[in-house]
Amino acid sequence: MSSKVKSRDRAYAWALAALSFVMAINTGFIQAAEPAAFSGERAMELLIEQTSMGPRTPGSVGNLELRELIITKARQSGLKVQTHIFTSEMPLGNSPVELCNVIVSAGPEGSGAGPRLWLGAHFDTRPISDKDPDILLREKPLVGANDGASGVAVLLHLMELLAQKAPAVGVDLLFFDGEDSGINGSPNTYCIGSQRLASTLGDFSNPLSGLQCEGLILLDMIGDRDLLIPMEGYSARNAPAFTEKVFKRATDLGLSAFSTSVGPSVYDDHVPFLQQGIPAVDLIDFQFPHWHTTADIPENCSAASLYQVGTLVTDLVYNR
Template sequence: MHRILPFILLIFILSCNFEKKTEQKEVKPQAIISVPDFDENSAFEYLTKQVSFGPRVPNSKAHEECKNFLISEISKYADAVNVQNFTHNYLGKTFKLSNIIASFNLKSGFRILLCAHWDSRPYADEEKEPSKRIQPVPGANDGASGVAVLLEIARILKDNPPPIGIDIVFFDGEDLGIAGDLDNFCIGSKYFAKNKSVNYSPQFGILLDMVGDKDLQIFKERNSVEYAPDVVEYVWGIARELEISEFRDQVKYDVYDDHIPLNEAGIRTIDIIDFDYPYWHTTEDTPDKCSPQSLKKVGSVILNLIYKYKANVAER
């Protein structure tokens, strides 16, 4: 009896190992995920349309007209659109501001926040010529480019329903403050963060700012790496897979932008920004300094994230 038992045990162990090895060899075929193409020309039209109103400085006619256009346009595509109207007192004035919030796939509790600011700066304080520093900034790259990418993505989501929930927010009042006065920058994102529902908790957020530069170079922003390093690596990994070399692997700059209030409110958000833009906060920030191809590169990365993210998470 003692001689037979080890032999029986050996057969049992070998059979278990064989079953395990057999299970490991079974490879499930991966589903082919179709990612819609990003139309750079359509996106660039959205950029030029915003600039055509004039500088979108709060309280101006251009600001009001652009707001109405953005609400009307994104309402064609989104499942729901909400507008947060609020005021901000600064420099002895009361500014009327509006955040525009568009949501897609409302039934999904698995959500990602995409955002950009739609206002433009009231003063071109980076101009070399002092007389120009009191002029408003056209804001083709600084503002309109991020909004243009997201409007084109919204158009695509309408015809190609996303597998996850997407919320697109256009923040107002990002560029209102005087240099160094951080309390009066990012007014819209601060208002959104303070007034969001306690139940609103997206997986993460992505901010697009100055993504249309002809000479596109997007480095990793330091605050983004500190707040959400895994999101940065995931997004830059998509860019590598797509062979979009404009997404650089080095960390450069730390920028106070709309992602800071969101992170402080618990929404882990990264900033995709090309801060090496020579026309920043000048009157030369015009559409001719921007490129449809740059918009496409950023838009393609975001679209791949939207349509592949849930599948990629499931594989981990």
């Protein structure tokens, strides 16, 4: 082989190396631009992290700890975070308690950016286990693995995805406080945080004031191992187009936990928004045998269920 051929070979080899380097950069760039797929396992870790804080009853150490975790995680993810703080009497207690809704925002802002998508979950837990089969346990607070932590876990993991890739349209994650301290039979004594947030949307100091919103998707009790989410009654009747859009997307994605039959009507954090004329859908599996008992623990939840709901909302965030 002549030296001329060798140098041509070397030049060819260098060109090939340079080309593969460019391809590697391009491939890396494409991977970075694509949001990572929603991981049910990661969401399950975030669910367990919450329950390890103990009960998150309004005003408790656990509640404050989780509030701080949400705020810190949002800041570390480079997302905008705002708090909506007020003091309220609690139906199941005497003294007034400071409640705090946390609002985490991603994507473009401003009038030209189009209507935003709101995703919500309550981060507080119920102070009593009043449905527990053991009467001696009914005064105990619960850790709310499904009723509280499941929806929050999906939103916390979504924050991690939003940190990797901003959505084309604005998204606000609403973490509600004071949802689950109500008295049975008196719906208005529940959902104190969302009631205050929704009823003051016209106030300048409200973090959601003046925002155009396509709708609110509420996640509550979505970690049940045996997950089946029908169309919640208030959502189906008061926001039929938005509800159908969300459930159609679940069908298109082949997510088997969703059913287009209409299920029970549940007074939940979406109702105060429906009352303000904002489309809202509650994704909830109300057939949870451990609801408001001391057995609402991680062992009765599953990563596969969190994956179903997380995959749906991630798709709706990035592909409106």
